Amino acid sequence: MLMDNLKLIKHLYARAGFGLCFSDKRSEEHHSVKKEVKELFKASEAAEPLSVVQDNIDYMKLATADMQAKKQIIQQQRQQEKDLNLAWMNRMSITNAQLREKMTLFWHNHFACRINNAFYAQQLNNIQRNYALGNFRDLLLAVSKSPAMLQFLNNQQNHKGHPNENFARELMELFTIGRGNYTEQDIKESARAFTGWGFDKDGVFKVRPFQHDNGQKTFLGKTGNLDGEDIINRLLEQKQTAVFISNKLYKYLVNEVPDPAHVHEMAEVFYKANYEIKPLLEYVFTADWFYDDKNIGNMIKSPINFLVGLNRQFYITYQRPEVLLEFQRALGQVLFNPPNVAGWPGGKNWIDSSSLMYRLKIPSIVLDGGLIDFAGKAGPEDEAYLATMRNRQTAVSTKVQAQPDWDKFLQTIPKNLSKTDIAQFMLEPALSAALQNAAAQSADIKTLAIELVSTPEYQLC
C-alpha cells in the first residue's frame, strides 16, 4: 500500500504542479507535507524568462508592404506563435520549477490576452512568470502597462475626450473586484484615469500627457485628479479584490465549488500580506482542508495540464512537436489563444463527447502508436480490432514521432510496488473495482501504464 503521506504529497504535486513522477518518489516518500511545500517553493525560486521570440515584427509595415512582403510577415508571425507555444509547452514539461509554471498558467488565464504580436505575448507571459509567486500589485501593474494588454483591451485608443472603456471595465470585472462591486460610473471615471496609457513602437510603456485627462474623477468614493496607478491602488484597498482572487485561486487549486469559509480565510491571509502571493499559496498548501478527501482527485485537468503531465510522467520527446499544437486544438486549449478576455471557463467545459474521446486516445497514440493492449475479456471482434491496431502501430508512430523514455519510466518504479500500487500512484481518484481488475490482469507494467492513462480517472487531478 502507498504510504499515507505519499498520498498527500501526490495530491500537492497534482495541484501545485503537473503531477508527481516515479522518479520524484524515492526521495520524497518520507518527507512531511510542510517540508515538501518548502521544496516546491525552493525549486521555483528563480524565474527564467522565455526568450524564443527575438524579433518584434513591425506590423505597421503590413499596411504598406507589397504582397510578397506581407506574406513573409505573416509567415514569420505564424512561426513565432508556434515557437512560443512550443517553448512554453517544453518548459512546463521538463522544468523543476513546477509551481512557478503552474501559477504562470493561472495568471495566463486570469489576465487572458490574445494578440498577433508574439513578441508582446512572450513579454506578457514573462511578466506573469516573473511575478507568479510575487506580489499581486506588482503583477497587476506590470500587466496593465504591458503592450500586449494595452493593445488587446484597446487602451491605445483611450484618449482624453474620447475614452475607451474596455480596459477599465475588464480591470474591475475580471482582474480585481468582479461584477456587482462597481458602477457604470466607476468604469467611466476610471477609463478617464487611464487615458494616455500606451506604448511606443519599441514596446516601451508611455504615459502620453497630451492624451491624459487631468480632470477631477470620483472612483469608488475617492475624488481627485486620479491616474491609472491611483485606480489600481484604490482597487487593491478593497478587500473584495483579495476575496475575488482567492476565490478564483481556490477553484484552480482546491475545488471547482468554492467553500466560502476557506475562501474567506485565504482572503484574510492575502490582504494582510499586502497581496503577497507566496504566503497565500503556503497557507493553502498547508491547510488541513486542502487534503480533505473531497478535494482529492476530483478536478478535471485542463488540456495543458493533461498533456504536460503525460510528458513529464513518461519523459516524452517530440521529433515533430507540432503535434502538441494539434492536440491543444483538438482538446480546446491553445496556449496564448484564450477564447476571450474571461479566459477558458474550465471544469466540465473541457469535456464533451469528442474531446473526451481524444483525451482517452491521445496517451496511447503518443506512447505506443495508438495501441491499448487490453488483455481482459476480449471477444473475437476485439481481437480483430487489436490486430488492426497492431498493424497500424508503426504508421501512427511515424506520424506522431513521439518518444517516451520507457527505460527511465520502468527503472524508476520502486521494485516493491504491486500493480495496484502503481495504478494508485498514477491516478488521483481512488481505484474502482474495475480498474483494480484491469490492473491485476494487465500483461506487464508498460501495458498497465498505457491502460491507466487511457481512463476517465486519468482526466482528474
Next chain:
Amino acid sequence: MKRRDFIKNSALASGAFLIPAFLKPLEGIAHEQISGYKNLVIIQLSGGNDGLNTIVPFGNDIYYQKRSSIAISQTDVIKLNDMQGLNPNLSALKEIYDQGWMSIINSVGYPNPDRSHFRSMDIWQTASDSNQFLTTGWIGRYLDSNCQACNKNPYAAIEVDDTLSLAMKGAGMKGIAVQDPNKLYQTTREPFFKNLVHEHDNELLNEGNLGYLYKTMIETYSSADYIQKTSKTYTINAEYPATPFGNQLKTVSKFINSGLQTRVYYVSLSGFDTHVGQQNQQGRQLKIYGDAVAAFIKDLKQTGKLDDTLVMTFSEFGRRVEQNASNGTDHGTANNVLAFGGKLKKVGIFNDAPNLTLLDNGDLKYQIDFRDVYATLLDKWLDVNNKIILNKNFNGLDFI
C-alpha cells in the same frame, strides 16, 4: 491529429456484441414517430463573410463608389429585385430562390459590435450581449432547457466536425461532434474503452466529475452506436459537389433522411477573412457554399424532408462598406443572414437592403438583432420559449 488518422477501417464485425438495455434508449423507434420531426441546420461561415459582395446592393451607387475595384458589376450580378442580387458564384442558389425556398434577412447584428473574430463569434455562439461573457452556447442551453421536443441525448444536436463548437455546449447537456459516424463508432469500440463502459461501477456515475466523465463516455458510446446504425440504413441518391463542405451537408442529409432523432445540425465553412484579393478568395468560398447548399436543398425536396428542415447561415460579422487598399475588405459589423426551407413564411428578401449612407464609423448599422433571428427559430421551429434560452425575451421575426 484527426480522429480519422487514429483508426482506419478495422475488421470489426458490427453489432456483434451486446449493449445493456439502458444504453439503447431508442431501439425500435417507429418510423411514424420520426416523420414531422423538425430539423434546424446551422451553417457558420467563419472569418467574417462580406455580405455586401454576397447579396449585392447593385441598385445603390454608393456601393460602386466605395468599392471601385472589388464591386460585382451590374452585368454579373444575378438580380433578385431592382436593388439586390446574388454574387455570380452563388448561381446555383437562383433556382432555390425562385422556388421560394430562400429568405434573405438584411442588416443583422447587435449593439456595440466587436470586430474581433473570436469575440464576435463568441457573441454569436453564446447569444450574449457584447459586454457579457457566457460559457454556454445557445444550442447548448436549448438542450439544457429540457424542452419536450428535445431528447436527452448528445445526438439531439450534432456538429459535423471533429470538435464541438461553444454554440453546442450547455451547462448540463452538450451536443456531439461527428465528422464520420463510422470512425466515431470505431474509436468508441476500442476494446479497453468498451470494457470500461461495461464494467464500471454504477456508483461511479454519481460521483462528481468522475461520474460526469463516465456518463459522457457511456453516452458517447451509446450515441456512436445509434448514429452509426441508424445512418447506415439510408443511402444518398442525390449528387453533391465533391468538396469537404459538400460532404458535410451530404452527411447531414444522410442523418436527416435516415430518421436520426436530431433537432439541430451544425456545419462550418471557413476562409472568409478576405483582407487581400477578396474577389477570387470569396468567390471560391461562395461557390463551394452555394453549390453545396443548392444540392442539399434539392436533395431534401426530393426526399420529402424540405418542409421539416430549416437552414440558417450566418457569419460573425460583415465587412466594412469601403474596400481597403489591398483589394480586400476589413472587419465590419452588420451582415445578412440567409434562411432556407420548404416552409418559409416570407420568402425572398425579408427586409430593406442595408443603408449605405447612414453608417456608424464606416460600418453598417444593424437593423435586426441576431437574437431576434434566434428567437424566431426557438419559438417557431424548436418549440421552446426563447426567453429561457436567450435570458431575456426577444420578439422574433416573421420569416417562418
